[in-house]
Amino acid sequence: xxxxxxxxxxxxxxxxxxxxxxxxxxxxxxxxxxxxxxxxxxxxxxxxxxxxxxxxxxxxxxxxxxxxxxxxxxxxxxxxxxxxxxxxxxxxxxxxxxxxxxxxxxxxxxxxxxxxxxxxxxxxxxxxxxxxxxxxxxxxxxxxxxxxxxxxxxxxxxxxxxxxxxxxxxxxxxxxxxxxxxxxxxxxxxxxxxxxxxxxxxxxxxxxxxxxxxxxxxxxxxxxxxxxxxxxxxxxxxxxxxxxxxxxxxxxxxxxxxxxxxxxxxxxxxxxxxxxxxxxxxxxxxxxxxxxxxxxxxxxxxxxxxxxxxxxxxxxxxxxxxxxxxxxxxxxxxxxxxxxxxxxxxxxxxxxxxxxxxxxxxx
Amino acid sequence: xxxxxxxxxxxxxxxxxxxxxxxxxxxxxxxxxxxxxxxxxxxxxxxxxxxxxxxxxxxxxxxxxxxxxxxxxxxxxxxxxxxxxxxxxxxxxxxxxxxxxxxxxxxxxxxxxxxxxxxxxxxxxxxxxxxxxxxxxxxxxxxxxxxxxxxxxxxxxxxxxxxxxxxxxxxxxxxxxxxxxxxxxxxxxxxxxxxxxxxxxxxxxxxxxxxxxxxxxxxxxxxxxxxxxxxxxxxxxxxxxxxxxxxxxxxxxxxxxxxxxxxxxxxxxxxxxxxxxxxxxxxxxxxxxxxxxxxxxxxxxxxxxxxxxxxxxxxxxxxxxxxxxxxxxxxxxxxxxxxxxxxxxxxxxxxxxxxxxxxxxxxxxxxxxx
Numbered sequence: 119x120x121x122x123x124x125x126x127x128x129x130x131x132x133x134x135x136x137x138x139x140x141x142x143x144x145x146x147x148x149x150x151x152x153x154x155x156x157x158x159x160x161x162x163x164x165x166x167x168x169x170x171x172x173x174x175x176x177x178x179x180x181x182x183x184x185x186x187x188x189x190x191x192x193x194x195x196x197x198x199x200x201x202x203x204x205x206x207x208x209x210x211x212x213x214x215x216x217x218x219x220x221x222x223x224x225x226x227x228x229x230x231x232x233x234x235x236x237x238x239x240x241x242x243x244x245x246x247x248x249x250x251x252x253x254x255x256x257x258x259x260x261x262x263x264x265x266x267x268x269x270x271x272x273x274x275x276x277x278x279x280x281x282x283x284x285x286x287x288x289x290x291x292x293x294x295x296x297x298x299x300x301x302x303x304x305x306x307x308x309x310x311x312x313x314x315x316x317x318x319x320x321x322x323x324x325x326x327x328x329x330x331x332x333x334x335x336x337x338x339x340x341x342x343x344x345x346x347x348x349x350x351x352x353x354x355x356x357x358x359x360x361x362x363x364x365x366x367x368x369x370x371x372x373x374x375x376x377x378x379x380x381x382x383x384x385x386x387x388x389x390x391x392x393x394x395x396x397x398x399x400x401x402x403x404x405x406x407x408x409x410x411x412x413x414x415x416x417x418x419x420x421x422x423x424x425x426x427x428x429x430x431x432x433x434x435x436x437x438x439x440x441x442x443x444x445x446x447x448x449x450x451x452x453x454x455x456x457x458x459x460x461x462x463x464x465x466x467x468x469x470x471x472x473x474x475x476x477x478x479x480x481x
Numbered sequence: 482x483x484x485x486x487x488x489x490x491x492x493x494x495x496x497x498x499x500x501x502x503x504x505x506x507x508x509x510x511x512x513x514x515x516x517x518x519x520x521x522x523x524x525x526x527x528x529x530x531x532x533x534x535x536x537x538x539x540x541x542x543x544x545x546x547x548x549x550x551x552x553x554x555x556x557x558x559x560x561x562x563x564x565x566x567x568x569x570x571x572x573x574x575x576x577x578x579x580x581x582x583x584x585x586x587x588x589x590x591x592x593x594x595x596x597x598x599x600x601x602x603x604x605x606x607x608x609x610x611x612x613x614x615x616x617x618x619x620x621x622x623x624x625x626x627x628x629x630x631x632x633x634x635x636x637x638x639x640x641x642x643x644x645x646x647x648x649x650x651x652x653x654x655x656x657x658x659x660x661x662x663x664x665x666x667x668x669x670x671x672x673x674x675x676x677x678x679x680x681x682x683x684x685x686x687x688x689x690x691x692x693x694x695x696x697x698x699x700x701x702x703x704x705x706x707x708x709x710x711x712x713x714x715x716x717x718x719x720x721x722x723x724x725x726x727x728x729x730x731x732x733x734x735x736x737x738x739x740x741x742x743x744x745x746x747x748x749x750x751x752x753x754x755x756x757x758x759x760x761x762x763x764x765x766x767x768x769x770x771x772x773x774x775x776x777x778x779x780x781x782x783x784x785x786x787x788x789x790x791x792x793x794x795x796x797x798x799x800x801x802x803x804x805x806x807x808x809x810x811x812x813x814x815x816x817x818x819x820x821x822x823x824x825x826x827x828x829x830x831x832x833x834x835x836x837x838x839x840x841x842x843x844x845x846x847x848x849x850x851x
Contacts, residue, residue: 232589
């Protein structure tokens with residue numbers, strides 16, 4: 119090898135090394151709410167509404183809506199094997215409409231797709247949607263569902279348009295309720311109780327300083343989120359001491375789950391200004407966050423679907439940040455999965471994680 | 482060249498020549514319902530908008546389906562589920578509806594209708610989830626109609642309850658009720674073909690295209706695909722006045738005002754992968770009948786289903802059978818587009834093709850297509 123060659127190899131290696139260091143040391147903290155609503159302009163609503171009576175049983179199914187009143191550039195990754203979806207064709211980068219007004223996550227299997235009708239009505243009444251002339255709008259509301267009917271109630275108990283309407287009317291910024299709420303109300307995960315979880319990440323150094331990424335997820339997976347000792351697969355991604363102490367020595371036999379009636383559905387939001395193609399890439403990378411938090415994921419009976427909403431209030435050209443945003447999205451989504459499992463309470467038949475591993479939830 | 486090579490070449494040549502030579506006649510109703518296992522129901526609103534549902538079954542179970550979604554402004558439900566790698570292998574019904582994305586609600590009524598009959602994907606305990614992929618077209622607010630009048634779940638329920646085999650009403654009905662097409666009234670059309678090997682292919686389409694179905698002289702692009710005089714003795718227009726083409730109006734904030742949506746069906750047993758390929762080939766039938774098509778403003782979506790009365794294995798090389806069915810599906814869909822345009826009636830806002838070009842239609846026997 120010539121001297122010149124060697125030096126260029128060294129320079130290259132150094133550059134790679136520098137990049138690696140830069141990425142690893144890029145400071146990340148959860149946002150003030152550690153919720154998707156840390157992304158400015160993102161609102162979340164659940165239905166059924168929380169009961170004022172703390173002794174009333176939690177809901178058995180429900181709907182969660184993520185709203186961007188100003189519209190957010192959308193993308194999707196649909197890799198689970200048994201999806202139930204609306205308006206995902208519209209999200210392909212080559213298609214005309216760029217911005218989504220809301221994303222609906224709902225229980226109820228394919229019947230629950232009706233919830234999006236209520237969200238459309240709610241947004242239309244507020245004049246929010248794609249303008250089609252004459253002052254009229256068509257709200258753009260992609261949607262995905264999960265399978266929960268018949269678990270703790272009759273098979274015919276399922277979200278309809280009124281659930282979407284109720285969730286949309288309840289949508290607001292601020293803290294987001296987790297656990298047995300909204301789309302996560304009836305969710306189960308690998309033989310334990312699943313649920314609804316959220317998380318956020320604020321990037322504070324370098325070119326990505328000021329980028330915020332949030333995730334919300336309804337975990338209803340055939341796969342598990344923790345090993346036989348109760349260690350979360352995604353426990354290592356903890357930010358700012360957000361999880362209880364991990365590291366139980368107890369071994370719990372977790373009952374097997376139904377392998378063919380599941381689905382984990384999520385929304386990732388960011389304040390970055392992305393194109394549809396970039397939002398699609400971020401959705402694909404975010405999907406790896408499910409892979410790291412749930413084993414197995416994207417199974418035959420999981421309709422796993424991840425939406426991205428990019429609000430663009432950080433107006434910088436984000437072309438060189440897509441990779442950082444995508445990998446942050448994956449980690450944030452993994453953490454939201456852990457939050458969902460930690461916040462869940464047992465249902466009519468299955469235990470929650472914290473009921474199985476109380477010592478891990480003592481904190 | 483060895484003798485066996487000569488044979489192979491001769492066989493290929495024969496196959497290519499033989500394909501167009503296959504007898505092709507429309508089925509008895511010249512409708513998608515000529516495919517056994519297919520039933521169609523419309524519900525038409527007033528003002529004009531509506532929903533069309535295509536039910537597909539084999540032995541009371543759903544059948545394999547596929548989709549081609551190439552228009553630039555789609556509104557869809559359950560198309561991800563149709564991807565060949567995904568678990569659910571059946572569809573029970575396809576919903577086509579007006580109402581823009583609001584019209585996706587019609588599918589919830591179709592699901593309700595089918596659940597009531599116990600039809601759907603079994604999920605244990607005797608429960609079912611009906612599999613109902615859906616696409617919509619843009620028609621709200623046309624011709625003075627209130628923008629908020631649009632198909633909802635009750636339209637889907639009514640269309641599903643009305644579904645039957647036999648003749649299918651065309652023109653200003655169902656999903657085609659409020660449709661317009663490149664300057665004339667659009668509508669709902671259907672057609673079928675029976676090949677001499679017993680393969681039946683049918684199509685149904687709601688034509689609501691930005692593009693036009695006829696050239697500058699008024700000749701329908703797909704007129705040459707006519708079978709058995711079905712278009713009723715259309716007269717080629719030579720040097721007539723160019724039609725007054727109403728270009729889509731420039732609407733502030735964007736255009737989302739069209740979309741052609743269709744279902745093709747065959748009596749052959751298909752896998753999801755084969756149904757997907759046939760949907761893709763059928764989509765070319767739109768390209769031949771409508772210019773331009775699949776624009777940014779059209780959400781053009783074509784579904785395909787196979788009702789499984791004939792096994793693919795009985796047709797020889799499956800790839801060649803797919804080729805034949807896909808080619809036939811494209812032609813049948815083109816013909817269904819022509820039927821939609823010829824069957825449409827003028828409204829106070831849009832002239833029908835035959836009212837715009839009375840010379841072309843002057844020898845046309847009313848109802849000749851059926």
